[in-house]
Amino acid sequence: MEIRAPYLLFLGDAPDDLGAKTARGIVEWSPASCIGQLRLPGCGADMGLPDLTPVEAAQQGARTLILGVVNAGGNLPDNWIPVIEGALAAKLDVASGLHTRLASIPALSAAAARHGVRLFDVRHTDRRFETGKGERRPGKRILTVGTDCSVGKKYTALALHRELARRGARADFRATGQTGILISGGGVALDAVPADFISGAAEWLTPANDPDHWDVVEGQGSLLHPSFAGVSLGLLHGVQPDAIVLCHEPTRTAMRGIRRPLPSIEQTIQVNLAAGRVTNPDIRCIGVALDTSRLSAAAAREMLKRTETEIGLPCVDTLATGVARLVDALLGE
């Protein structure tokens, strides 16, 4: 799955930027890929991009319309269908992270075939993977892991990748979820892979590479989250990371979606290192990334300092402080 830039971002009728957070993520992490936005009447979101029709966007070089809107249930509203048909008629590919497959809508699959363009349903994968083999392979890999879901694993991986690239290191971001795929244009939505192939898909996503090349891999779930730990473990085994970064949201009182307290940072690191040694005996944790956005500036500083002392590893806030100190630790600088 390789989604071609530049993108026209479809914001639908999202009431605000939060409703278009997929688009916001793409603009934030891949601004050069975005040449315009397409909004329906009543849309309150604004990515600060020119408003373009599909035909205008195509004339300016756009290759893909990205559905950048999150809507409850992940279904495709009927009033989007003519808009998508218009994009296909303008020879744009269309990429979606919705549960509803674009290809399952006859009008859209017919239009795509007619115009010779493609539909990407990034939440689904038809690719056939091998089972994981667990063999060591060249190249270096870093994986973000977490005490819970939604604690900054994707953003921290994106930030690590950007910082590595800024320093001239050879690195690729490897997306494992639909938003990460739409941001980066490729990857595997690991949660939809048949269970037998989790680690095999992770191996496919992070193949053998040059010894100085870094794959920076978006983590999923948590080894200690009883809903998703199987995904987290298969990903950890398949990636065989040389390094992990532990992500945590310090104000969270219960694990996401279930009634259960969060595990500690220290416990989560130890569990990941123990399981990671199965495929990479040299795995190490290079630091901690906290999401302190719900704390005051003073409380955030205190939390970062205290955590760093307790854990004995560099502790950053991905958005507030950046991840430079993690990359220092990673590269031994």
Next chain:
Amino acid sequence: MEIRAPYLLFLGDAPDDLGAKTARGIVEWSPASCIGQLRLPGCGADMGLPDLTPVEAAQQGARTLILGVVNAGGNLPDNWIPVIEGALAAKLDVASGLHTRLASIPALSAAAARHGVRLFDVRHTDRRFETGKGERRPGKRILTVGTDCSVGKKYTALALHRELARRGARADFRATGQTGILISGGGVALDAVPADFISGAAEWLTPANDPDHWDVVEGQGSLLHPSFAGVSLGLLHGVQPDAIVLCHEPTRTAMRGIRRPLPSIEQTIQVNLAAGRVTNPDIRCIGVALDTSRLSAAAAREMLKRTETEIGLPCVDTLATGVARLVDALLGE
């Protein structure tokens, strides 16, 4: 799904009986259903059944060809397709536990329709699961776990169930793989469930029950096998077993399908107990089941005795000694 006996068992070109473990399981636990075997040139497996062509088997009353061969990844080799077409032409249904759906192969779906017979893809379920919740629920559960794949987890669970039933305990066998489903007539082929729903499917399979009821759950893979550990962990979290039995094959020198030595019994028990405590803090290991079939009788006795001393738990051979001592330990008798 109602798969009709008697069966013709297809052994493909399995190099040995281990490669045809689906067929072997059916012969062992449902012998009256099996009237013949069908082998390709080079097949080294032998179920001790008459070699029959599909036409001969149909003449003797067979209703279904069962694909009794396990191959890594669960794909359907091209050279099986004409054999399956031949069975369909002989008016046999065909049942498969492969990942590849028979019905997805146009030649086979067309032949099934033409001959008025059915294709069963038992590894697939169209059921939609919830994500796992990790909440404690009433009823008791025992799960077989292993140092590797193919070390007797299914057989040991079947034997535990049979022994519990013999003693009048209320118990259900819960199949998690295609052979177990073919033997017991129900269950979930966990390896084909989308990764996000592994633990949720395991929770669905072993629901709340009376306090004295035992679910005896067939284990999958190994927490320390890098191909399948994600499945093993999701299953462990979802089942939230009160008890585990560790299964091991003492002559195995490498993990199945990969180049990697087996972990120790002790390490595997500890890893399972640590991970199992996430959803059941009271989890305990009640014993060890060795497959000593590749040892002499004297060596087997010595191995069982030595393992029991080393581990400090009852140690049995499921087929050679039976599992009565494990059930004694389970029931405190």
